Amino acid sequence: MKTSFLRRIWVTFSAHVIGIYASRLNNFRIGGVENIPEKGGVLLCSNHISAYETIFLPWAVIGSFPMQMLWAPAKEELFRNRFTGLLYSSWGAFPVNRGRDVRAGKRINELLQSEKVMLFPEGTRHRDGKLGKGNRGVGKIIYDTRPVVIPTALTGLNSWSFPSLSAKGGVFFGSPLDFSDLFAMEDNKATHQLIVDRVMDAIADLLKREGAYVHD
Numbered sequence: 001m002k003t004s005f006l007r008r009i010w011v012t013f014s015a016h017v018i019g020i021y022a023s024r025l026n027n028f029r030i031g032g033v034e035n036i037p038e039k040g041g042v043l044l045c046s047n048h049i050s051a052y053e054t055i056f057l058p059w060a061v062i063g064s065f066p067m068q069m070l071w072a073p074a075k076e077e078l079f080r081n082r083f084t085g086l087l088y089s090s091w092g093a094f095p096v097n098r099g100r101d102v103r104a105g106k107r108i109n110e111l112l113q114s115e116k117v118m119l120f121p122e123g124t125r126h127r128d129g130k131l132g133k134g135n136r137g138v139g140k141i142i143y144d145t146r147p148v149v150i151p152t153a154l155t156g157l158n159s160w161s162f163p164s165l166s167a168k169g170g171v172f173f174g175s176p177l178d179f180s181d182l183f184a185m186e187d188n189k190a191t192h193q194l195i196v197d198r199v200m201d202a203i204a205d206l207l208k209r210e211g212a213y214v215h216d
């Protein structure tokens with residue numbers, strides 16, 4: 001997708017400003033960024049624990065891939081205010097209606113042909129840090145587009161407040177997932193669920209590794 005040079009400069013500059021707050025004024029750690037391919041369609045699938053993720057996750061990626069974009073579907077309510085809507089849009093976010101949004105789904109599929117996209121498979125935020133069940137629709141996206149899928153674990157951000165100093169948190173990127181066995185299966189709801197279950201299992205493994213896995 002063609003994106004203007006000025007917009008890429010703006011996104012890179014914004015990400016580094018956010019990075020100063022996250023990693024210099026606070027203790028936001030980044031791990032496993034070497035697992036993210038520089039080019040091609042990449043889907044970052046993360047747990048969802050805080051509103052901070054929508055700015056800190058892009059910083060973690062764009063800090064290592066300057067002048068690139070990280071696209072993100074976001075709930076429609078964030079765009080109702082004209083100023084914040086323009087701000088989010090300038091960073092690569094685009095609105096998604098609750099329920100089945102055909103237009104947004106089509107855009108995600110198009111972006112994943114060549115761009116980096118972040119999704120939260122749980123579909124809703126879990127402020128208690130518990131990892132919820134993955135949405136089958138994410139499995140369908142992966143089945144249809146076949147991007148490089150990077151499981152991503154966010155930790156600590158659900159305890160942050162703004163402004164904060166010396167708060168601890170982090171984002172950790174796992175190795176690309178292999179779905180070759182599932183891609184060989186029939187294109188149906190059961191297969192899509194198996195795909196997203198594998199994604200969620202990988203996120204859980206990352207959280208366990210960082211001592212941040214929360215369960216009932």
